Amino acid sequence: MTRFFGHNYIGGQRSAAGSVRLQSIDASSGERLPHDFYQATEQEVDAAAKAAAQAYPVYRALSAQRRAQFLEAVADELDALGDEFIALVCRETALPAARIQGERGRTSGQMRLFANVLRRGDFYGARIDRALPERQPLPRPDLRQYRIGLGPVAVFGASNFPLAFSTAGGDTAAALAAGCPVVFKAHSGHMATAEQVADAIMRAAEITGMPAGVFNMIFGAGVGEALVKHPAIQAVGFTGSLKGGRALCDMAAARPQPIPVFAEMSSINPVIVLPGALHARAENVARDLTASVVQGCGQFCTNPGLVIGIRSPQFSAFIQQVARLIGDQPAQTMLNAGTLSSYGKGLQRLLAHPGIEHLAGTAQVGNQAQPQLFKADASLLIKGDEVLQEEVFGPTSIFVEVADQAQLGTALNGLHGQLTATIIGEPEDLQQFSELTALLEQKVGRILLNGYPTGVEVCDAMVHGGPYPATSDARGTSVGTLAIDRFLRPLCFQNYPDSLLPDALKNANPLRIQRLVDGQPCRDPL
């Protein structure tokens, strides 16, 4: 039986200086788990940030190869977490075991993918402009650029992916890959899981000889503010609510030294169902769409919260079809009582709105989430009514019927920024509605055709980001290898001798990476 200490992780040590104790909850039964977690004191938050700051010069000076070995060791340790661990995560989150097993693989896979990025070396962004001593009227000095980690990063994980978006999740992996030590704020929804994962990271850090303080974790409610305001912290990664994310952004912007916050927050992920697709395969679309809405109890950032179609008998029939399917879906246990309560409030907001009609779903009572379907007047979208812009986190979606193609454009223009938009269409639809791509490009981070937004592939080309309020900065992604860019900054050496340059910029190109040399991509030594 694994023993839990509930201590904070600070500079390679365990620390429990505080008197406030927290307990984790069995998500299905509501019972308290038999472990206490010690809320970090102000001094412990300070110590964790300082430990990360102390680790920074050592950690960032390690070769990319060494950092890759660390990430791979974390991956191995995660993979080695056994059935007891899986059962624990399931207990804290009410997510099924198969899903958690899959998510463990995704999380270790993510670590290994960043190890690949470190070895590939494009993250360095190496650029060399050689000296032109004979240039007139002035010679050009030798100039070389590469990228380094920003410094210690504070990471706030999400409840809905207790592994892939949490302690050893994408933000942690990206920051560690970039050479930035991490202070992780453990999510209150899965503190025991967080402890097991933190232990895995600590083992990996020890095996690969990483500096103490490369990874730190603190428990507690309200400790996040002190962390984000700490002068040692240089960037923040966050996944969660719009309210929480925006609060962190505002704090970070108001610091004496403002720092970037990459918050992934709120998205309703519109799905546009076009006439040809309805004609060709309404039944399949209804089934797959319903599955995407209720998958994992709708607890995905990319859950399709809005379905838009053009008024027609076919679209009306399609709505009825989805309504029947949603009505048949069983209730599911949510991640925690807070999530269930938010879901209930979100449904109340929709039920109370005069422009919104309830189409399907058993009344929301009890301790499980009932899938629901609604239909909203198109004017709400066109006028930008906030009720349609706010994500209702859970197994629900809202249909909107627009009058015609022109109104479809107007309605989509009324949307705020989104993580995804999905088009369900046949080739003739895409020809007829050819304006959609350009329009959606301005609204989202990812456009899908004939797929469903749930299921976010971890790869080089993924963008899990998008304009506000989907994220706080559309220039970042929190999934995929480009996520490392958020935590890097460029640095230039002018007239530096080869021996003092970092390996990425030396003449001999010992890392054998591709570099931009005098404006041309090149792997050759100079």
Add this chain to the structure above:
Amino acid sequence: MTRFFGHNYIGGQRSAAGSVRLQSIDASSGERLPHDFYQATEQEVDAAAKAAAQAYPVYRALSAQRRAQFLEAVADELDALGDEFIALVCRETALPAARIQGERGRTSGQMRLFANVLRRGDFYGARIDRALPERQPLPRPDLRQYRIGLGPVAVFGASNFPLAFSTAGGDTAAALAAGCPVVFKAHSGHMATAEQVADAIMRAAEITGMPAGVFNMIFGAGVGEALVKHPAIQAVGFTGSLKGGRALCDMAAARPQPIPVFAEMSSINPVIVLPGALHARAENVARDLTASVVQGCGQFCTNPGLVIGIRSPQFSAFIQQVARLIGDQPAQTMLNAGTLSSYGKGLQRLLAHPGIEHLAGTAQVGNQAQPQLFKADASLLIKGDEVLQEEVFGPTSIFVEVADQAQLGTALNGLHGQLTATIIGEPEDLQQFSELTALLEQKVGRILLNGYPTGVEVCDAMVHGGPYPATSDARGTSVGTLAIDRFLRPLCFQNYPDSLLPDALKNANPLRIQRLVDGQPCRDPL
């Protein structure tokens, strides 16, 4: 004789709806120039932002090749501005004609360099992960990523580079290259120059068939706030004071939709003079350093405002040498009365500080700036006294003498973020002080060896950026081709047919650009 209208540039039209008129000043004589400029009204600011927003979908949809042609046409128009134009810029800024001629070439060269970037295509950041339909347990869809412009960008130019950091300067060039229309807030220090340059841009836009609203310019004091708060504006570029830049950052962060601000603000650009260099070539260093301090009346963001050395008879002699040289430098006319007044106040702050000694310079009176030299107690740097962290914009510098190598490290650690740091040293110095590179990397955007920070090469490898307060976001540069990255965001297509993909992502690779395909850089068609 060129005629001036003083109208705002909005959506390809001239507009002068307001009643507040501004006048430009002859920087040397203080006389008013015989042209009125119409301060933009609230409605005009709104119209300018909306014109940019209207141009955005059209402009960003143009091929990179078309945008490159536009930038090149701007370059040609700038080059064609004749002697009368040069005389006008000199009159408004008191900068010498040779400098303005050089700056014109730099500004047009910058436009042409971004045209190269557009043709090279790496700015797209194209990434393709091909579908893996057979993958277990789940197939991978086809995923393709490229980058698009953020949307309309507000640009605030600097007074000290009336061409290269102003109307058609680096921020404007980077934003236009990225596919972002610009609303430029004309600098009050050179409004007639701004009008001539805006005319050049408008001619280029017309010749190359750009949409109306691709470039807009507004005049006036206080119009910047309305511009930054305008919902159509998606990013801000700024060069100027810490106070002004921070105010814009705070406004942008407090918007309903926060937007990124890239402000280049305050840097004192430390120069570290090491013992071996003093031994080998103190006289040359003294001469070159003095030249860098007074060049262009010290009105450079990279002006060396702090010189640090280790206590020794050689360093004392070196200080005396520089003091003599500074004492011999003539007074110079500054950019405008405001700059001169700020310089005077900055000097007063230094003169009034008990830890700072005045070494050289005639008392600052009259309408020209007197070069000055100071020496500050090392403890001010170590304790982080604000007096040493604030840039005094003008021909002055401060010496700091540290006790030994250890104190040098402590003193440098006390510095805030900087655009540059410079090491003057011989090979044996670099061996003895080998810790300096890693230390300075954490403080600055560019490290120079045996050169002077004034003179910022426009090229791929340049970084004109650095940690706060040098800039508001260390991840950007405002000089060099990487500047385009600030205004781009990634976008992903999932399962999109080839015909609907942008050229950068099509199978055939019609742009012949390098792309990251399944993790490998590749130029081949798929």
